[in-house]
Amino acid sequence: MTSAPPDQPAPGSVPGPEPLPALRDVPRSDRPGLLAALAEDLAAAEYRVDAVAGLLGPEAHAALSRDQIVPALVATRRAGEDPARRHLTAVVRFFLLARPASREELDVALPTLGAEGLVALGLAEAHDDGRLAATLDLRPYAWDGPEGQVEMWVASDLAAHQRPGVLRADHVLGIGHASATLVQTTARRPVARALDLGTGCGIQAFHLLAHAHHVVATDVSDRALAFARFNVLLNAQVLGVDPDQPERRIELRHGSLLEPVQGERFDLVVSNPPFVITPRSAEESAEDRFTYRDGGLPGDRLVADLVAGLGDVLAEGGTAQLLGNWEIPDGAPWHERVRTWVPPGVDAWVLQREQLGPGQYAETWLADASQQRDPDAYEEAYAAYLDDFASRGTAAIGFGAVWLRRPGPGQARLDRFEELTHPLEQPIGPHWSAAIDRADWLAAHPDLGPERLVVAEDVTEERHQRPGAEHPGVILLRQGAGFRRTSLMSTELAGFVSACDGELTAGQIASALAALLERDDDAFRPGLLAEAANLVADGFLVPA
Known part of the structure; x- marks a missing residue:
């Protein structure tokens, strides 16, 4: 059995002005030697997006993107018989498919870190039968950066298709549909300071680091910040972060919405906030909420407050882009309420991508957290959604993207609200950026x-x-x-x-x-x- 390499916590290894509180059930990022060993082993196993796709094959890989793991299980059983792909197969089954493995298998697949290193980093725990099970999802991620493809690994909590039961309330979401949508929607440009508001596992911050000199990432969840910190330090080299002084490039701050950055100004703000409209009850506590999606405010007030306040943190010429839901009253144009959220002196371009009725909306988000697995609670929660929307006369719920700007001299004044429900070319961000440039050209x-x-x-x-x-x-x-x-x-x-x-x-x-x-x-x-x-x-x- 391979033993874990000796290790000591490194001073200054925590991104941010102060260390985050000690937490259970999160990966450890205070063991730089172990993190380096993990990165070395994952790279040696060729744990990359294209290699995983090749291992699984088109059908199983597509099924996995739909959270269906059975085809991937079948494919990896076959692939495991090939010695050349044995290491990659073991890593995929352990981290992506959440299948327990023996310590001997993990020692072979991850020879530098070993099974004991996985446990020491909080990435694995022992089963009753002595095998180890992954405590989180760790998957490869790649995108086309300014200087070529960027490849890294991203840790998040295990999803519903990887573990039984309803998700934990403080679940840390991985690279979901909404986060990928915001990545594709963001109009990118070189900036001095950028803000990722509601960072979650850190996905938006990683992209910002490719074109921002300094990034501040905030979240109300300590667990989310712990995952983001782990991801930053695991991928420090590719992200251009000094693991001994990460705060020079990125700071992680705890707090709700704009509280952690009051009085500061940013050239670019991105946010995938907890925008899901959720029924409120007098008996609920913060621990009852799914923090990755529920901001704890009634109706669509969280998005309304965020849109209204973002102008205060934008530098001249600074832009903000976020995703959101908004309630559409019966008989009213979809954008009527949204327009009232935009503060004076701030440009707005809002793109509505879809509308759902109250019933469809309830079904979507109850299924998102696997709440249908408890029939009695599901019925009660569904009815609460319908009653909540009816109490405000909500006929539909819109979803889309919001672009804001504090205009500088010579820039256009934009007040644009449009609905485009057909498929757009992705990423749409460069095209959105070009459209802003054309608007400024027309103004000039x-x-x-x-x-x-x-x-x-x-x-x-x-x-x-x-x-x-x-x-x-x-x-x-x-x-x-x-x-x-x-x-x-x-x-x-x-x-x-x-x-x-x-x-x-x-x-x-x-x-x-x-x-x-x-x-x-x-x-x-x-x-x-x-x-x-x-x-x-x-x-x-x-x-x-």
């Missing part, structure tokens, strides 16, 4: 007349007409990338777009169309250029 060029425009490369034109008709009845412009919008065109606007090849100015094209159609130039031109400006804003036309 209020008269399009002298400007030259071209049709964006992803745009196609579609015409529909009845058989035998002389002219098309419908002309559409479609985007093949980004937001993938469709724009209904007038004949005049279609003619303008067809002439936008960068040779003539927008004003010259408009005047030529006015003459061709025998219209008064002074009356025709302003309206057509205003429509053209809308096409620039949406990305159908771009400056030449």
Whole structure:
């Protein structure tokens, strides 16, 4: 049996101004030698996203993404017979599939750390039969960074498909659908200071470290901060963090919403807050709430308060992006209440991606925590959701992304609320960033007349007409990338777009169309250029 390497806690190994409190049931990050051994063994086992996908095969890998582990169990049983893949198979079964393993198997699969090292780091515990079981999910994660692919490992609590029973209230979520959505949605740019509000296991902070000089990550959960700290130090090298002085790049702070950063300013804020609307009761305590999703406030007040307060922590030109739910009253436009949350002097662009009825919403979040496994409690909780929404006249619940900015000199003032429920190109963040740049360009060029425009490369034109008709009845412009919008065109606007090849100015094209159609130039031109400006804003036309 391989023994754990000797180790001593390293001074300054805790990201943040003060050490976090001692906690049970969290991975230890005060053993730098053991962390280094773990990283060495995981790398040697080729525990990477593409290698795991190759080991499992397309069908089992796709099933695992749906939290179905049986195909992966079958695939790893077969793969375990191949000596060349035995180490990777053992690691996948232990950490991803949560299957117990003997100490001898783990000593072979992780020879530097060994089984005793796993226990010492709090990553494994003994079963009655002497085998070890993983205490957490530890999985490979990768993304395309500014200088190439970034590969790391991310620890979180075991999910419902990996362990029996209802999730613990202080469950630390892994890389879920919402966190991946925020990663893809964020409009990234180099910044001096960034804030990850509600960091959880740290996924947003890891991405911020790729383009921010310094990151502050906050959470109301001490357990979440402990997982984030472990993940930062396990992946210190790839994240560009000095494990002896991590606070130079990243600080972890405990506290609710904006409390930990009052009086500070940031160039970029991202947040996947606990936005789930949950019925409140007089008997509940903080320990009864699923902290990863429930902020403890009634209705959608948490998101409302966050949107209203974010302007106070944004530097001039600073932006914030967050996910959220909002209640839609019966008979009201979906954005009516959301618009009232935006404080004066702050730009807003809110994108609603879906709406659910109260029943669908209740089912979604009760299943999320596996609460259906207790039938009596499920019935009671479902009814509480319906009563809670009915008490406020809520007809539907919207989900989407919010972009905010404290504008600087020369930047556009944005007040945009739109619903796009069709699939968008992912990541959408770069396209959102380009759209903001176009808005600023339009603000700096209020008269399009002298400007030259071209049709964006992803745009196609579609015409529909009845058989035998002389002219098309419908002309559409479609985007093949980004937001993938469709724009209904007038004949005049279609003619303008067809002439936008960068040779003539927008004003010259408009005047030529006015003459061709025998219209008064002074009356025709302003309206057509205003429509053209809308096409620039949406990305159908771009400056030449």
